[in-house]
Amino acid sequence: SPRFLALCPTSISSSTGSGSDPVQMGEEQCARSALREGFLRALVAMTNKPVQFDMYERVKVHATFGSSDIDVLNFQVSDLHTPIGVQKEALLRCQDVILYSFDL
Amino acid sequence: MVEWRQLKPLEWCKYVNKKVKVTAQEKHQYDGWVFTVDPVSASIVLVTVQEKGGTATVRVVTGHAVLEVEVLQEGSEETACWLRDVFTPPGGRILSP
Numbered sequence: 001s002p003r004f005l006a007l008c009p010t011s012i013s014s015s016t017g018s019g020s021d022p023v024q025m026g027e028e029q030c031a032r033s034a035l036r037e038g039f040l041r042a043l044v045a046m047t048n049k050p051v052q053f054d055m056y057e058r059v060k061v062h063a064t065f066g067s068s069d070i071d072v073l074n075f076q077v078s079d080l081h082t083p084i085g086v087q088k089e090a091l092l093r094c095q096d097v098i099l100y101s102f103d104l
Numbered sequence: 105m106v107e108w109r110q111l112k113p114l115e116w117c118k119y120v121n122k123k124v125k126v127t128a129q130e131k132h133q134y135d136g137w138v139f140t141v142d143p144v145s146a147s148i149v150l151v152t153v154q155e156k157g158g159t160a161t162v163r164v165v166t167g168h169a170v171l172e173v174e175v176l177q178e179g180s181e182e183t184a185c186w187l188r189d190v191f192t193p194p195g196g197r198i199l200s201p
Binding site for chain 1: 112113114116117120128129130132134139140141142143144145147149159160161162163164165166168169190191192193
């Protein structure tokens with residue numbers, strides 16, 4: 001999307017160009033779809049679970065994960081426990097997050 | 105190492121089902137078995153189990169924070185099956201093309 005291109009211009013890489021081998025392009029697309037499917041399954045597994053977000057400056061916050069946008073730029077969370085209180089609903093910018101973790 | 109986010113999907117695939125150590129920004133280090141790498145954000149999904157039969161912990165390192173990924177141990181077919189099962193919903197099945 002234009003928003004994604006504006007914010008993260010280089011994170012989708014692909015072998016583009018007129019000299020690209022169509023067989024290799026097919027393999028790359030297969031790999032991309034398999035990897036993406038796995039990631040979406042992981043996001044589904046995370047939905048409605050308590051998740052810890054490790055952010056920059058060693059800040060750790062807890063929240064119940066809701067959903068992510070398609071570009072993985074923002075997370076929608078509920079009951080965000082911050083050092084200054086609990087925020088009922090919130091959006092976290094993914095660029096502020098280093099790691100997020102949860103138990104299955 | 106070429107920047108992690110610039111790698112191609114086939115290069116990310118080489119890390120799937122292997123045990124790796126990820127070095128992230130602010131000197132964080134995480135290890136675990138790679139389930140997948142999101143081709144959009146380059147985030148790595150790591151799975152670890154504390155003890156056999158215990159609950160699995162899933163950690164996702166965001167792609168922009170990854171500095172280095174080092175392979176610690178090769179995966180096997182058994183590992184691949186285990187990782188697939190972790191995220192397959194009960195009752196789900198794979199349909200052949």
